[in-house]
Amino acid sequence: xxxxxxxxxxxxxxxxxxxxxxxxxxxxxxxxxxxxxxxxxxxxxxxxxxxxxxxxxxxxxxxxxxxxxxxxxxxxxxxxxxxxxxxxxxxxxxxxxxxxxxxxxxxxxxxxxxxxxxxxxxxxxxxxxxxxxxxxxxxxxxxxxxxxxxxxxxxxxxxxxxxxxxxxxxxxxxxxxxxxxxxxxxxxxxxxxxxxxxxxxxxxxxxxxxxxxxxxxxxxxxxxxxxxxxxxxxxxxxxxxxxxxxxxxxxxxxxxxxxxxxxxxxxxxxxxxxxxxxxxxxxxxxxxxxxxxxxxxxxxxxxxxxxxxxxxxxxxxxxxxxxxxxxxxxxxxxxxxxxxxxxxxxxxxxxxxxxxxxxxxxxxx
Amino acid sequence: xxxxxxxxxxxxxxxxxxxxxxxxxxxxxxxxxxxxxxxxxxxxxxxxxxxxxxxxxxxxxxxxxxxxxxxxxxxxxxxxxxxxxxxxxxxxxxxxxxxxxxxxxxxxxxxxxxxxxxxxxxxxxxxxxxxxxxxxxxxxxxxxxxxxxxxxxxxxxxxxxxxxxxxxxxxxxxxxxxxxxxxxxxxxxxxxxxxxxxxxxxxxxxxxxxxxxxxxxxxxxxxxxxxxxxxxxxxxxxxxxxxxxxxxxxxxxxxxxxxxxxxxxxxxxxxxxxxxxxxxxxxxxxxxxxxxxxxxxxxxxxxxxxxxxxxxxxxxxxxxxxxxxxxxxxxxxxxxxxxxxxxxxxxxxxxxxxxxxxxxxxxxxxxxxxxxxxxxxxxxxxxxxxxxxxxxxx
Numbered sequence: 230x231x232x233x234x235x236x237x238x239x240x241x242x243x244x245x246x247x248x249x250x251x252x253x254x255x256x257x258x259x260x261x262x263x264x265x266x267x268x269x270x271x272x273x274x275x276x277x278x279x280x281x282x283x284x285x286x287x288x289x290x291x292x293x294x295x296x297x298x299x300x301x302x303x304x305x306x307x308x309x310x311x312x313x314x315x316x317x318x319x320x321x322x323x324x325x326x327x328x329x330x331x332x333x334x335x336x337x338x339x340x341x342x343x344x345x346x347x348x349x350x351x352x353x354x355x356x357x358x359x360x361x362x363x364x365x366x367x368x369x370x371x372x373x374x375x376x377x378x379x380x381x382x383x384x385x386x387x388x389x390x391x392x393x394x395x396x397x398x399x400x401x402x403x404x405x406x407x408x409x410x411x412x413x414x415x416x417x418x419x420x421x422x423x424x425x426x427x428x429x430x431x432x433x434x435x436x437x438x439x440x441x442x443x444x445x446x447x448x449x450x451x452x453x454x455x456x457x458x459x460x461x462x463x464x465x466x467x468x469x470x471x472x473x474x475x476x477x478x479x480x481x482x483x484x485x486x487x488x489x490x491x492x493x494x495x496x497x498x499x500x501x502x503x504x505x506x507x508x509x510x511x512x513x514x515x516x517x518x519x520x521x522x523x524x525x526x527x528x529x530x531x532x533x534x535x536x537x538x539x540x541x542x543x544x545x546x547x548x549x550x551x552x553x554x555x556x557x558x559x560x561x562x563x564x565x566x567x568x569x570x571x572x573x574x575x576x577x578x579x580x581x582x583x584x585x586x587x588x589x590x591x592x593x594x
Numbered sequence: 595x596x597x598x599x600x601x602x603x604x605x606x607x608x609x610x611x612x613x614x615x616x617x618x619x620x621x622x623x624x625x626x627x628x629x630x631x632x633x634x635x636x637x638x639x640x641x642x643x644x645x646x647x648x649x650x651x652x653x654x655x656x657x658x659x660x661x662x663x664x665x666x667x668x669x670x671x672x673x674x675x676x677x678x679x680x681x682x683x684x685x686x687x688x689x690x691x692x693x694x695x696x697x698x699x700x701x702x703x704x705x706x707x708x709x710x711x712x713x714x715x716x717x718x719x720x721x722x723x724x725x726x727x728x729x730x731x732x733x734x735x736x737x738x739x740x741x742x743x744x745x746x747x748x749x750x751x752x753x754x755x756x757x758x759x760x761x762x763x764x765x766x767x768x769x770x771x772x773x774x775x776x777x778x779x780x781x782x783x784x785x786x787x788x789x790x791x792x793x794x795x796x797x798x799x800x801x802x803x804x805x806x807x808x809x810x811x812x813x814x815x816x817x818x819x820x821x822x823x824x825x826x827x828x829x830x831x832x833x834x835x836x837x838x839x840x841x842x843x844x845x846x847x848x849x850x851x852x853x854x855x856x857x858x859x860x861x862x863x864x865x866x867x868x869x870x871x872x873x874x875x876x877x878x879x880x881x882x883x884x885x886x887x888x889x890x891x892x893x894x895x896x897x898x899x900x901x902x903x904x905x906x907x908x909x910x911x912x913x914x915x916x917x918x919x920x921x922x923x924x925x926x927x928x929x930x931x932x933x934x935x936x937x938x939x940x941x942x943x944x945x946x947x948x949x950x951x952x953x954x955x956x957x958x959x960x961x962x963x964x965x966x967x968x969x970x971x972x973x974x975x976x977x978x979x980x981x982x983x984x985x986x987x988x
Binding site: 583 | 676677684687690694762766767770930937939952
């Protein structure tokens with residue numbers, strides 16, 4: 230009896246393996262999508278990856294990175310492209326496009342809004358790049374651990390640089406990006422004149438001098454998931470962070486974190502396709518799906534990043550799990566925009582190398 | 595005789611081939627990269643050639659403008675303009691957007707005179723500095739990466755000048771790397787010498803046990819040893835917990851011992867310690883213990899006997915251990931990357947940064963070559979002062 234059972238089971242198992250074979254052999258059935266990990270990636274999965282897989286039958290292999298073009302460049306140089314779609318910052322998208330590392334995106338081929346408005350008119354008129362499908366607007370802000378400031382609470386960008394008023398360690402991303410902008414705003418430069426100031430040697434030196442004040446108290450982070458963790462652990466009392474990460478730590482994990490919107494650096498995010506991918510058609514299909522009205526609106530149910538389609542903005546509703554009204558938490562909500570810096574990707578593309586070098590020299594001094 | 599020699603050569607052939615492929619060839623290609631950079635000259639060959647005639651002052655003649663316009667147009671069509679823009683931007687920030695915008699603008703631009711059309715598309719073409727940058731980066735063989743590796747650069751007049759203060763980074767880093775390596779070598783010697791002495795002159799059973807205690811960490815993965823230091827030394831780690839428990843430091847003032855220079859020093863000393871102990875031990879094992887007894891029976895105190903009789907005989911081991919540890923330390927990469935934080939980064943970490951992140955391979959290669967030459971010089975210095983032939987590895 231037992232032996233029969235065992236052999237039946239064996240045959241059944243073999244049959245299962247054989248049945249699984251054809252689909253395993255069809256390598257075309259998946260694409261590699263690279264995003265920023267942590268709660269943002271989890272939100273994208275729930276907002277539209279799952280539905281994409283369901284509707285198209287194409288599997289998604291999710292990978293993560295922390296920005297930059299290094300891996301994409303390396304894949305292009307060696308001719309071994311393993312990433313298909315990447316969630317990319319504006320400056321990198323611009324550079325990658327110039328260097329021929331990314332495919333051009335034709336907005337005519339992106340889906341129209343539900344009311345029939347073509348995609349070319351539905352997207353907000355923010356920084357256009359030939360190779361990027363606009364997806365969302367996010368912001369680098371600073372947040373603090375509420376329990377550590379029972380009385381006086383930080384309220385302005387200047388407070389982040391004020392060790393006398395608010396002692397304790399700070400978290401900052403280990404790049405010059407956004408940090409230079411923060412320093413200038415804290416030093417009194419109006420938000421809309423930040424890049425004007427940065428275009429002179431004097432302005433850059435001024436930003437670094439401001440950073441000097443807190444340098445010894447800074448813990449540097451690289452992955453977007455780190456700052457909410459460092460804040461919750463009390464390793465730092467305040468930290469710069471992506472606004473969506475702080476929102477999720479606050480809304481879902483009930484961490485006592487508060488965002489300070491003053492001096493926030495708003496930036497646009499894109500879906501790009503790596504040039505030379507053998508799965509170009511599938512990648513295009515995914516990008517069209519991911520930047521559709523419904524996908525972008527859906528994302529706001531899970532994380533507080535603003536959609537870059539007008540038609541999606543109208544659909545912004547409540548947070549899926551907690552029922553929190555999402556609109557006030559989006560970085561581009563009017564009440565959060567009082568003193569916001571709009572990132573200038575052109576300035577960064579031109580000055581990234583030099584700023585990286587100066588930043589590295591400044592760090593080890 | 596001849597047959598034996600052929601046999602010997604044949605036997606050495608696989609090794610020679612192996613060294614050629616895995617050592618000489620990559621080293622050679624790295625050396626090439628640090629000097630040879632044909633990118634700009636390949637994309638704009640005629641402009642670069644024409645610029646060689648130009649005296650470098652003021653603006654170049656119309657004919658150069660015309661060549662540049664034609665070759666920029668071609669680069670845009672062939673999609674090499676982005677690479678050109680990136681390379682020029684590395685020389686002078688801002689040229690990236692100037693080149694890209696010119697490429698786009700040329701589609702709609704009028705014709706000659708190009709010395710008016712190009713500056714009209716982008717003002718950069720009206721600046722002598724742009725043409726100087728083009729002439730500079732156009733040289734196929736260039737010392738610029740070596741200059742950058744020691745914080746020098748080309749001035750606007752073509753002469754060699756120091757980088758501006760806020761961009762100087764590598765000379766300080768080389769000095770720091772050498773200083774840290776020396777510190778680690780001395781720490782290893784201070785800790786390793788007594789341990790090696792104990793192993794060499796203890797009763798066999800104890801000596802074997804001690805040797806195992808040295809070898810087990812030596813055989814353990816580098817990553818495991820490095821990350822266990824993170825567990826021990828971090829703010830909420832074992833050492834801080836113990837210090838707080840015993841009231842030696844208050845809870846809110848836990849020591850920062852990792853992700854800084856302290857972390858690098860502690861972890862690297864530990865990782866490299868066996869490389870000091872093992873050569874010392876093998877030399878000390880050959881020093882008869884009776885010599886010390888003889889010296890002491892003739893009236894020398896223990897310190898004097900040690901200093902006059904034992905120490906001189908152990909010096910070849912000291913030399914070998916120090917050289918080994920120092921050379922390993924100077925190129926160390928993983929440990930400082932993991933536990934060094936910001937202040938504990940060494941030159942090797944910046945070489946890795948330029949290879950992996952900024953993709954400025956020319957600079958990475960030049961930094962590597964400078965490091966290589968520095969080590970060679972130290973090696974020769976060692977030979978001159980102490981003599982390589984006196985070194986004993988066992």
